[in-house]
Amino acid sequence: MENVFIMDHPLIQHKISIIRNKNTGTNEFRKLIEEIAILMGYEALRDLPLEDVTVETPIETCQSPMISGKKLAVVPVLRAGLGMVNGITTLVPSAKIGHIGLYRDPVTHEPHEYYCKLPDPIEQRQIVLVDPMLATGGSAVAAVDFIKQHGGKNIKCMFIIAAPEGMERLHKAHPDVQIYIGHLDRELNENAYICPGLGDAGDRIFGTK
Incomplete structure (x- = not known):
């Protein structure tokens, strides 16, 4: 399936097995979500555009590549997506952060938007939408719809x-x-x-029931 990438890195698989365990506590769960986001982000951001800049090393001046264009935008789907944000900003500290708030109708399971705030100008940024769980896909489809409606184009x-x-x-x-x-x-x-999943990611990240 084009544009779908399923991770096979042993470290990602190992950490996912730990967060599946119902006995993994809030603190460890939260830390592992962040670590998995770092590892996945490393893979997902391998096609970021680069441009050569002039750098003065202790030895000489050289041309060296740095990430080009507008700063990356990380957009968590509230609230569980917040658990993955620090993982991405560990890799790209200059990233801007937007937020999309959705709640799922308990009967129809369809998403409804209650909050959307994105970095401006969003259309010039690489956008990374993060959420620990992709279940029915309703929230994810809605979140991407909102980003596109606000002008976002380049979305992962x-x-x-x-x-x-x-x-x-x-x-x-x-x-x-x-x-x-x-x-x-x-x-x-x-x-x-x-x-088999891992239960409710938001509850396990934030220690709520």
Whole structure:
């Protein structure tokens, strides 16, 4: 499937296995989400554009590559996506941060927007949308819709765990968007939870029930 990248790095897989464990506590869970985001971000950002700049080393002056263009924009889907932001800003400290707030209707499971604030000018930036879970795909499709409505064009999405149903729905709705997945799980259950999954990522990151 073009523009869909499923991670196979042993460190990513190892850390995902730990966060799946129901006995992994809030502090460790939060730390691992951040570490997985760093590892996935390293892979996802390998095509960032570069330009040569003049650098003075202790020995001589040289031309050396640095990231070009407007600063990267990291856009977490609230609230669980917040857990992945520090991972990306560890790699790109100059990145701007936007936020998209969605809530899921408990009956229809469809998303509704309650907050959207993006860095300006968004249309000139590489945008990385982050959310630990891609379940039905409804929230992800809506979030990409909002970014495009605000003028965003160059969009990557990063999910630690995904269900096949969500991956297919997002790819079908936005085939131009690159999708990075830490692990593709088996299926959604009747309550739209990913199986085997890891439970509610937001609750586990923030220690709420």
